[in-house]
Amino acid sequence: AESPQFEARLGTSEHGGLVPEARCHGRLNSLGKSVYSGRVDVVFPARMSSNDRADITLHHRHCASRPTLSFTIGNGEPYMLRLLLLISIPLCIANQNMAAEHRFFIGTYTRGDSISDGIYTAVFNDETGGISEPVLAAETDNPSFLAIHPNGRFLFAVNENNDYEGRPTGAVSAFRIDADTGRLSLINQRATEGGAPCHCVVDRQGRFLLIANYTGGNAIVFPISEDGSLGSYSCLINHTGSGPDPSRQEGPHAHSINLSSDNRYAYVADLGIDRVMIYRFDPQEGLLVPGSPETAAVAPGGGPRHFCIHPSGRFAYTNHELSAEVTMFHRDPASGGLTARQTLSTLPADFSGRKSTSECLLNAAGTHLYVSNRGHESIAVYSVSPDDGELTPVEIQNTGGEEPRNFNFDPSGKWLLAENQNSDTIITFAVDPKTGRLTQTDNHVKVGRPICIRFLD
Secondary structure, three states: OOOOOOEEEEEOOOOOEEEEEEEEEEEOOOEEEEEEOOOEEEEEEOOOOOOOOEEEEEOOOOOOOOOOOEEOOOOOEEEEEEEEEEOOOHHHHHHHOOEEEEEEEEOOOOOOOEEEEEEEEEEEEEOOEEEEOOEOOOOOOOOOEEEEOOOOOEEEEEEOOOOOOOOOOEEEEEEEOOOOOOOOOEEEEEOOOOOOOOEEEEEOOOEEEEEEEEOOEEEEEEOOOOOOOOOOEEEEEEOOOOOOOOOOOOOOOEEEEEEEEOOOOEEEOOOOOEEEEEEEEEEOOOOOEEEEEEEEEOOOOOOOEEEOOOOOOOOOEEEEOOOOOOEEEEEEOOOEEEEEEEEEOOOOOOOOOOOOEEEEOOOOOOEEEEEEEEEOOEEEEEEEEOOOOEEEEEEEEEEEOOOOOEEEOOOOOEEEEEEEEHHOOOEEEEEOOOOOOOOEEEEEEEOEEEEEEEEEE
């Protein structure tokens, strides 16, 4: 039998940045098949040059710990790096039929009549779709949206409120993750300089945390120290304008912030001004600079909420919370520019109830897009054309609860976990790999006001 091995190929992208492509494989010669799975995280220096050192963290289901190794970057030339995991063969054989288990974290609302006390953690079984009973990982106020550092050691949570330390602003909390138990230890907190922070993302190098403030109508960037703490903000961008809906668009409402895979562009979907703002991101200084073009406008009154980029980088999608629609853009990878090409409804034609979309995600392969509908309590599924990114409706699947605010795919891609906020439930759906269709399973757990799911691996 052969021990599992990680292979990582590092090469230069068209924009000059090193791009890691990694896979983990293992083979039992007696069975003639691969039985291992895993992930490699490569963390590069802030300013790369020849002979710099970079860290690799190995994530593998047969590892009790996550070893970190270092290697030297050599003149930007692509090369193959081969790392051997030191795992006993008997352990690998014993685990060959075991399902991979994946720890994940749950952001929640804690205020009002919620039964939640903060951030919860659970373990997902990708063989059965089962979820362990969630346990409290950290007590904190309204930790709605979460982001996990690429090294897997730190978690960041926006505290979605408007009254932090006596000021009309929300906050963000940095936590250290206990790899064995999933428990979180608070490192520090920062004011987000805007009310109701609702979305966050860590940049690809793990050096900065970017946040969208809903009532603040702005975006802010914090540097991340080596110990996971957040420093004083490096950039604060305030949006201006309004939209035609006087109750929801009286001013800017930044609802999400996302980065392109090359770490060059940040996109902020602003519900209040019907625009997706485009910024050039400086990964060295943590700055957002208006792009060229600076924005992508959508239909008035639509209210863009979340945003996702196709794995090819050539297409992007945003869901409209107010009009219950989704728009497909052609994206220019060089300039970051967006051109709207298609807009479709996320609801049945005969539905006349409340319209309010929430999450918008592509599967890992980019073959299907999913958008959740609050009010209709469903997830709309679309197939994605690999040629032009256009969407074709596949189905609209009920989520088995009320107010499906968020959902996410497990690391295997075989399952979708839907969070029904007002039902206090997370329900597992099987994903058909060919059609993208969803099938509800009997696997579900209860947790107060679930808002966001983030897997550790």
